[in-house]
Amino acid sequence: MPDAAQFFDRIDRPARLPDGVASAIIDAIETRQLQPGDRLPTEMELARRFGVARTVVREAISLLRYDGIVQSRRGVGAFVADPAQKSTFRISPACFEKRKRIVQLLELRTGVQAGASALAAEMRTEAEMRDIRQTLAEVEAADRLGPAAALEQRVDSELLLYRRIAEASGNEYYVEVTRMIETTIQNNLRSAFLKNAANSEFGPQIMAEHHAVVDALIARDAEAARLATRSRFERAAHRLAARQDFL
Amino acid sequence: MPDAAQFFDRIDRPARLPDGVASAIIDAIETRQLQPGDRLPTEMELARRFGVARTVVREAISLLRYDGIVQSRRGVGAFVADPAQKSTFRISPACFEKRKRIVQLLELRTGVQAGASALAAEMRTEAEMRDIRQTLAEVEAADRLGPAAALEQRVDSELLLYRRIAEASGNEYYVEVTRMIETTIQNNLRSAFLKNAANSEFGPQIMAEHHAVVDALIARDAEAARLATRSRFERAAHRLAARQDFL
DNA sequence: GTCAAAACAGTTGTCTGACAACCAGACATA
DNA sequence: TATGTCTGGTTGTCAGACAACTGTTTTGAC
Numbered sequence: 001m002p003d004a005a006q007f008f009d010r011i012d013r014p015a016r017l018p019d020g021v022a023s024a025i026i027d028a029i030e031t032r033q034l035q036p037g038d039r040l041p042t043e044m045e046l047a048r049r050f051g052v053a054r055t056v057v058r059e060a061i062s063l064l065r066y067d068g069i070v071q072s073r074r075g076v077g078a079f080v081a082d083p084a085q086k087s088t089f090r091i092s093p094a095c096f097e098k099r100k101r102i103v104q105l106l107e108l109r110t111g112v113q114a115g116a117s118a119l120a121a122e123m124r125t126e127a128e129m130r131d132i133r134q135t136l137a138e139v140e141a142a143d144r145l146g147p148a149a150a151l152e153q154r155v156d157s158e159l160l161l162y163r164r165i166a167e168a169s170g171n172e173y174y175v176e177v178t179r180m181i182e183t184t185i186q187n188n189l190r191s192a193f194l195k196n197a198a199n200s201e202f203g204p205q206i207m208a209e210h211h212a213v214v215d216a217l218i219a220r221d222a223e224a225a226r227l228a229t230r231s232r233f234e235r236a237a238h239r240l241a242a243r244q245d246f247l
Numbered sequence: 248m249p250d251a252a253q254f255f256d257r258i259d260r261p262a263r264l265p266d267g268v269a270s271a272i273i274d275a276i277e278t279r280q281l282q283p284g285d286r287l288p289t290e291m292e293l294a295r296r297f298g299v300a301r302t303v304v305r306e307a308i309s310l311l312r313y314d315g316i317v318q319s320r321r322g323v324g325a326f327v328a329d330p331a332q333k334s335t336f337r338i339s340p341a342c343f344e345k346r347k348r349i350v351q352l353l354e355l356r357t358g359v360q361a362g363a364s365a366l367a368a369e370m371r372t373e374a375e376m377r378d379i380r381q382t383l384a385e386v387e388a389a390d391r392l393g394p395a396a397a398l399e400q401r402v403d404s405e406l407l408l409y410r411r412i413a414e415a416s417g418n419e420y421y422v423e424v425t426r427m428i429e430t431t432i433q434n435n436l437r438s439a440f441l442k443n444a445a446n447s448e449f450g451p452q453i454m455a456e457h458h459a460v461v462d463a464l465i466a467r468d469a470e471a472a473r474l475a476t477r478s479r480f481e482r483a484a485h486r487l488a489a490r491q492d493f494l
Numbered sequence: 495g496t497c498a499a500a501a502c503a504g505t506t507g508t509c510t511g512a513c514a515a516c517c518a519g520a521c522a523t524a
Numbered sequence: 525t526a527t528g529t530c531t532g533g534t535t536g537t538c539a540g541a542c543a544a545c546t547g548t549t550t551t552g553a554c
Contacts, residue, residue, distance in 0.1 A: 017508075018309060042534060053509045055302060058536085062265060062306050063313050074535045075516035087434075089336040089427045091420075101419070108420040111362030119354065172348070173338075173355040177424075180336045187334075264537075289505060300538045305507085321506045322545035 017052050021060035024050070029069065029080055040070065040078040091181070096188040103241060109181050110233035113162060116178055117213060117229035119169035121222040128168040129218065135161045136214050140207060147202045155197050159186070161210065165217065165229075192240065200239045209235065264299050268307035271297070276316065276327055287317065287325040338428070343435040350488060356428050357480035360409060363425055364460060364476035366416035368469040375415040376465065382408045383461050387454060394449045402444050406433070408457065412464065412476075439487065447486045456482065 025046075028034045040046070043061070047054045061078055064070040068087040072078035095101040124132075139161055142154035159182060166178040186193070209232040216224035272293075275281045287293070290308070294301045308325055311317045315334040319325035342348040371379075386408055389401035406429060413425040433440070456479040463471035 044534085055305075055510090056508065058302075059306055059309050061535095063309065066310050066313065072535070073517080075533080076518075077534060084426060084430055086423075086427060087337065087431060089424050090334065104418045104420050107366065107418055108362075108424065111366075111421075112359065115355075115358030115362065119358075171351045171354055173351050174358075176333075177336050177355065179331060180333060183331055184334060291505085302539090303537070308506095319506070320546080322504080323547080324505060 017056045018059035018063065021046070021050050021052065021057055022063045025060065025064060026069065034080050036080050036082050038080045039076075040080070042077060089177075089180075091184045093188060099241075102189070103237070105181070105185065106233070106237035106240070109178075109185070110230055110237065112174065112177055112181065113166070113233055114226045114230040116166040116169045116171070116174040117217070118222040118226040119171055119174065120165050121217050121220050121225040123170040124168040124217055124220075128164070132161065132164050132168065132214060132217060135164050136210060139210060143202050143207055147198050151194055151198055154202070155193060158201075158210075162229075165213070168217070192243070196240050196243060199243075201236065264303045265306035265310065268293070268297055268299065268304055269310045272307065272311060273316065281327050283327050283329050285327045287327070289324065336424075336427075338431045340435060346488075349436070350484070352428070352432065353480070353484040353487070356425075356432070357477055357484065359421070359424055359428065360413070360480055361473045361477040363413040363416045363418070363421040364464070365469040365473040366418055366421065367412050368464050368467050368472040370417040371415040371464055371467075375411070379408065379411050379415065379461060379464060382411050383457060386457060390449050390454055394445050398441055398445055401449070402440060405448075405457075409476075412460070415464070439490070443487050443490060446490075448483065 025034075025040070034040065040061070041049070043054050043057045046057045050057065061070060061072065065072055065078075066088075067090070068081055068085045070078050071081045071085075091105065095105065120128075135157060138157040139154065142150045142157055145154075163175075163179060163182070166175050169175070209228070212228035213225060213232060216222075216228050272281075272287070281287065287308070288296070290301050290304045293304045297304065308317060308319065312319055312325075313335075314337070315328055315332045317325050318328045318332075338352065342352065367375075382404060385404040386401065389397045389404055392401075410422075410426060410429070413422050416422070456475070459475035460472060460479060463469075463475050
């Protein structure tokens with residue numbers, strides 16, 4: 001049932017207060033107003049300055065502490081930590097506003113996914129191989145329907161294919177990192193991906209790229225898998241970046 | 248001034264309440280007691296069950312929300328999110344209790360660092376190359392002092408060498424990921440690293456491994472850099488895992 | 495009986511005030 | 525000098541209240 005409502009995005013509600021406070025503090029740290037080792041103003045003082053309650057400030061600081069950006073000591077205060085102590089890898093949505101950052105993110109994705117493929121070539125079980133071939137068949141089926149048909153389905157089955165491959169590596173960290181990167185990209189660039197898929201990400205050449213990867217996995221050839229995966233994601237990134245409407 | 252106090256470690260203070268509550272909830276999610284889409288008990292109810300104040304529960308939930316593990320809607324409740332929505336990569340200290348997990352983490356480190364090296368071979372500037380050679384010289388100097396002397400210094404300069412290389416890639420995500428992985432490893436395995444460095448991580452062979460990497464960077468040979476880095480970290484991981492006292 | 499508006503109960507988000515635990519430094523004391 | 529004590533300040537936790545919001549139920553007009 002076609003519905004005009006699909007064109008209306010959610011209005012951006014005022015974000016949660018603690019998130020705002022947290023990013024304000026992060027901002028102060030990134031702009032060097034607050035340097036490693038410096039003490040943050042007291043929670044009372046911050047609450048006064050931001051015009052919020054202390055509970056809000058506390059929640060904000062607890063987020064930063066969770067990421068290892070600040071350390072707090074009871075009875076003393078909260079201190080900006082050594083940046084090397086950051087214990088989390090997180091991709092901020094703001095990064096998707098700069099073309100350069102997106103290209104770098106796609107580079108990282110290429111490298112990590114290629115590493116996962118290489119491992120998978122060595123570690124895969126027969127059952128996993130069956131799943132992978134099955135998923136590849138789904139990609140192929142969607143591809144045969146033409147560029148515009150089953151668009152989302154095609155993109156999703158492609159994503160699933162490479163997630164399956166990462167899982168076949170048997171390395172949970174690779175699984176987590178690739179999934180986290182993919183999730184972030186999809187959340188922020190989904191529309192560009194779809195447009196791209198409708199224009200250039202289909203047809204025999206693209207299918208040949210996928211096949212090269214899967215064939216290497218079948219042959220248990222780690223180096224070939226790495227190369228094929230690298231080549232596939234490099235080309236995909238290149239095609240995406242070449243689009244006129246890409247940022 | 249030798250001081251007996253050096254034998255006294257910090258006593259482990261009781262962790263913060265919100266952290267405990269958060270990991271209890273994460274536990275419930277990982278053991279499938281709470282499945283994606285399920286609603287968490289209300290904050291009141293959780294506070295009652297855990298025997299803490301609601302502010303503590305709120306702080307805990309805000310951490311999970313920050314990682315994309317739960318989503319909360321005012322007036323309704325907090326819900327376990329789709330695991331694919333997790334927006335962070337984080338290595339829990341608990342992972343260092345299982346040998347298998349550590350090996351996997353070292354695998355990831357190898358792959359990512361190799362990717363960074365390959366990029367660095369192409370993107371490095373002359374100034375960065377000078378810094379890298381300078382750092383390599385420091386490693387070499389520390390190495391010449393023998394296995395036991397300047398132990399920490401040698402390990403640290405090695406870490407610095409590969410951090411410099413990652414920075415020379417010009418890709419901030421590679422810098423962040425490698426640094427985050429390295430930080431976590433050092434925070435949890437520092438002592439093993441030091442013991443290992445005193446026993447096997449020194450001498451001409453190890454220096455040759457470093458030189459192979461740097462030479463590839465000088466030659467701007469991406470594939471050689473990838474291979475040399477991979478080889479260096481794979482061997483280091485192997486030597487570490489071969490130790491008797493390693494878990 | 496139908497349907498929309500209004501009231502309601504329940505939940506999260508924020509605010510306020512209080513007290514406990516803790517710390518650094520000043521001060522007193524031996 | 526070394527040790528104990530006090531004091532003000534800070535973070536950690538608690539308790540209670542209200543605001544904002546949601547899903548459901550009730551009410552009332554037709």
